[in-house]
Amino acid sequence: xxxxxxxxxxxxxxxxxxxxxxxxxxxNDMNREEWLEVxxxxxxxxxxxxxxxxxxxxxxxxxxxxxTGRDENLPKPDPHDxxxxxxxxxxxxxxxxxxxTKRTGNKVRRVNAVLQHPGEPWMLxxxxxxxxxxxxxxxxxCKTAGLQGARLWKDGVPEYVQLQVLHQLAVTGKRAAxxxxxxxxxxxxxxRIERDEQMISQLLALERAFWCYVESGQAPAADGSDSxxxxxxxxxxxxxxxTLDLTGELEMSAAFSDLIAVRQxxxxxxxxxxxxxxxxxxxxxxxxxxxxxxxxxxxxRSKDNNSFDLGRLLRDRPELAxxxxxxxxxxxxxxxxx
Numbered sequence: 001x002x003x004x005x006x007x008x009x010x011x012x013x014x015x016x017x018x019x020x021x022x023x024x025x026x027x028n029d030m031n032r033e034e035w036l037e038v039x040x041x042x043x044x045x046x047x048x049x050x051x052x053x054x055x056x057x058x059x060x061x062x063x064x065x066x067x068t069g070r071d072e073n074l075p076k077p078d079p080h081d082x083x084x085x086x087x088x089x090x091x092x093x094x095x096x097x098x099x100x101t102k103r104t105g106n107k108v109r110r111v112n113a114v115l116q117h118p119g120e121p122w123m124l125x126x127x128x129x130x131x132x133x134x135x136x137x138x139x140x141x142c143k144t145a146g147l148q149g150a151r152l153w154k155d156g157v158p159e160y161v162q163l164q165v166l167h168q169l170a171v172t173g174k175r176a177a178x179x180x181x182x183x184x185x186x187x188x189x190x191x192r193i194e195r196d197e198q199m200i201s202q203l204l205a206l207e208r209a210f211w212c213y214v215e216s217g218q219a220p221a222a223d224g225s226d227s228x229x230x231x232x233x234x235x236x237x238x239x240x241x242x243t244l245d246l247t248g249e250l251e252m253s254a255a256f257s258d259l260i261a262v263r264q265x266x267x268x269x270x271x272x273x274x275x276x277x278x279x280x281x282x283x284x285x286x287x288x289x290x291x292x293x294x295x296x297x298x299x300x301r302s303k304d305n306n307s308f309d310l311g312r313l314l315r316d317r318p319e320l321a322x323x324x325x326x327x328x329x330x331x332x333x334x335x336x337x338x
Contacts, residue, residue, distance in 0.1 A: 008332060021115035021172045024124065028112045032079060038114050040067055043207050048167035052206040056152075056160060059227035060210060060220040061289040064074065067214045075236040088143045094140040097129050099188050100180040107132045108140050119170045120204065122211045125171035131178065137192065139177035141165055150183050157181075157191045163203060165193045170200045224324035239332055260338060 049055035049149055050063040065071045077086045095177055107258055108129035125226035129140035143161065150157040155244075157165075157179050158254050165177045179191045213220050219235075222228035246252040280298060284290050289298045 016335065020118070021117055021125065023058055023113040024116040024137050025114050026112055027126075035114075040069065042116070042310070043067075043167075043211060044114075045127075045167040045171070046126040048207065050165040051210040052203065053162060053165065053223060055227075056158075057227065059223050059225045059231060060213075061222050062231040063326060064210075064213055064220055064251065065231055068217060070235065073237065075228065080319050085144070085146065085149065090144075093128060093142045096144065096180050096182050096188070099138060099182075100129075100140060100142070100190060102180070103180075103188060103190060106137070106140075106178075117172050120208070123167075123171055123204075123207065125168045127168060127172070135175075137176045137178050138174040139165070139168055139172065141177055141179045143179060143181040145181055145183050147184060153181060153183060153189065157193065162193060165194065166200055166203055167207075168196045169193075170204060190221065212315045216290075227317045233331065235328075237332070245281040259336065263336070 010265050024041075027035060030038075041053050047063055047232070050058040050060060055063075062071075062074065077084055079086055079090065081087055082281055107129055107329060111127040111130050115125045115127065124270065127139055128142045131137050131140050141161070141164065161179060165179060168174075169177060174195070175194060176194045181189050181191070183189060187326075194337065222232060241277060246256075280297060284297075284299055289296060290299050
């Protein structure tokens with residue numbers, strides 16, 4: 001796909017949306033695998049932030065791999081893993097919805113269908129709940145946030161959730177949505193997101209540009225995130241042994257020079273960090289905590305524990321190394337030589 005095609009898609013005007021969403025497929029009797037296959041046919045509301053490069057957990061590149069069927073080797077979340085946010089979010093969704101009704105008096109009901117924008121067939125949405133009988137709000141999005149995720153909500157609805165809801169409003173043509181989030185299992189917050197035509201127009205243009213990448217099969221650029229690193233390792237797990245001569249590519253040569261310069265700066269900052277940390281440690285001595293005008297630090301000894309001496313076991317019982325051997329696939333290492 002040429003860059004001009006992406007630019008034209010991004011600059012194209014959004015289609016005015018007054019019609020209700022189409023019901024692409026009912027989900028009543030659909031299992032998770034079937035639902036995931038349907039999602040590959042377009043950009044869903046939970047994909048919106050990743051599609052425009054603003055999801056803190058998923059890059060455009062990783063989302064592109066999912067939409068183009070290149071995600072076979074990507075790690076998949078286990079919906080039955082009781083330690084995952086996905087598990088608890090699914091389990092607690094009905095409870096969050098029930099307490100939203102108790103808090104606001106608004107009745108809600110499930111929407112058992114994948115919805116489709118009437119003018120953009122690639123634009124899909126799953127709605128947690130539909131709000132009944134309230135002219136001011138029509139959609140409920142249920143969220144849960146644990147101890148780590150709660151920090152993202154301290155200033156209101158995180159940007160990636162706002163984009164998810166704006167996507168839902170774009171697909172359905174609705175006026176507003178409430179986001180009900182259960183913080184650390186004990187605090188329910190309700191936030192209102194109103195329809196914003198300008199924001200929706202921009203979101204549509206950026207999502208349309210991403211969908212051009214999907215349709216063309218051309219990968220979007222990596223963005224430096226852990227997600228993009230994970231995607232690249234899955235896309236190119238093996239090396240061919242060949243040498244690629246990039247000396248004539250000015251853009252790549254500039255990237256290499258910048259990489260060298262950045263690594264030097266990082267090394268200097270790490271050295272400075274270690275120096276400052278050690279100065280504070282030396283001043284603390286055997287103190288456990290030190291207070292400063294801008295915050296505090298702690299320097300505590302962890303509890304003693306017993307570790308398993310695998311080396312000794314294998315020296316005493318070398319046959320176990322063969323009996324319980326496990327093949328571990330190799331990974332590619334990125335080394336820089338100057």
